[in-house]
Amino acid sequence: MTRLRRWPYTFAMALALLVGAAAVFSSLFLDLPLRDPDGFLGPSYIRLPLxxxxxxxxxxxxxxxxxNGWRNLPTSVVDIAKKEWNAHRLLCIGAGLLSFYVCYVAYRNLKSVLPVYREGTLFDQQLFHLDHWLAGGNTPAVLLHELLGTGIAANLLSIAYLAYLPLIPISLGAVLVLNRRLAVGAWYTTxxxxNWVLGTVSxxxxxxxxxxFSHAEVFRALPDTGVSELQESLIDTRLDYLSNPIGSDSIQGVAAFASLHVSVTFAAALFMTLTKQHRAVQVFTWIFFGVTVVATIYFGWHYILDDIAGIGIGWASVALSPWVTGHRRVRRRPVAAVSEPDSVPAAKPADSVSRAAGAIL
Structure with missing residues (x-):
């Protein structure tokens, strides 16, 4: 039990088991099938391992x-793999993938059945009026359209918004594989x-x-982009799902509060900063977060309150994760050093990661 408590993936696996059970119970209760959300490179259970x-x-x-340079590359690769890719490291990577996958699939399925549970209950009018008040009597999206234009800006923001979809699993794979500090990968996975679980609750x-979707007339001046195609696909899927939840083959994916695009990109940027990743990575993630916030309002995905709530969820996820993944037991050493050996023991609580976690709590 002591080892289980100290394993950095214990909380993530328990969370996956809990939210996965909630999704299964919901499926049985509503008599609706669980579905795997497809993405680029195919289903999650294929693309994540790839x-x-x-x-x-x-x-x-x-x-x-x-x-060693380029000489004897195949032999050197095999030698390093034998020395550094032990069973424990592979087990942690597998646990990270599995917990992430289960939480994500459960989140997508619980999001999909939201209209069934909360049939006819929507707060878009109240949120739209709040947006109008917060923007000084204006519509925030219209202000952005006037400020940025609806030509080049729309296409650039569309590319950035859609980049979120592949970047999240890519970033997960990078953190799990390229960091030798296993607790760092556990922090990011958790x-x-x-984010998925708290977002579902919201x-x-x-x-x-x-x-x-509630005030489509505001966005008719926008050009056709990848985002507009995605929005059309989502509303078509939603209408098909609402007409026949059992017979629909797709997952209903429309829900605004809170913005998980904002929560995840904010959490990623904060994580990269606190764990002292390369300066370029930190700058990129913060810029990407800022662009994502603008894109969510510009294209009408979210209200201002959605983005504020997303930042809150992102902060909470970053603040809680190090404390449930054992960072207080890690020895004082730099977090992001990929070239560190695995054999150095982790014992002292007063490490830089623990101080970073404490700074945001």
Whole structure:
């Protein structure tokens, strides 16, 4: 039991078991099937292992070249893999993938059945009026359209918004594979999983569909982009689902409060800063977060309160994750050093990660 409590993935696995059980119970209660959300590279259970295998291969090659150059590359890669990729490390990576996958699939399924549980309950009118008040009597999206224009800006913001979809699993694979500090990977995995769970709770607390679906006339001046195609697909899927939840083959994916695009990108940026990742990575994640916030309002995905709540969820997930993944037991050493050996014991509580976690609590 002591080892189980100290394993950095214990909380993430327990959280996955809990939210997974909630999704299964919901499926049985409503007599609706559980569905796996597809994404780029196919279903999650295919694309996540593929990403990790790719990162393992790339990480081994980079580390081999850094140490030994390009000579005898295949032999050197095998030697490093035997020395550093032990069963415990692979087990932790597998646990990270599994807990993330279960939480994500449960989140998507619980989000999908939201209209069934909260039938006819939407707070879009109240949120739209709040937006109008917060923007000084204006519609926030219209202000952004006038400020940024509806040409080049729309296309650039569309690219950035859609980039979120592949970047999240890519970032998970990178953190799990390229960090030798296993507790750091557990922190990031748990952080993402908490975003899905807390986001699901927020959907049920304040159901809404977002400005673009409740006040579509505001966004008719926007050009056709990847985002507009996605929005059309989502509303078509929602209408099909609402007409026949049992017969629909798709997952209903429309819910506005809170913004998980904002919560996850904020959490990722804060995580990269607190764990002292490369300066370029920190700058990129903060810029990406800012652009995401603008895109959610610009395209009408979310109301201002949705984004504020998303920041709150992101902060909470980053604040809680280190305390449930054992960072207080890690020895004082830099967090992001990929080249650190695995054999150094982790014992002292007063480490830099613990201080970073304390700083945000």
């Amino acid at each position: 990403l990790v295998l790719g990162f393992i291969g790339a990480g081994l090659i980079v580390e081999t070249v850094r140490r 952080m993402l999983s908490l 959907y049920y607390l304040l159901p809404s569909v977002g400005p673009v």
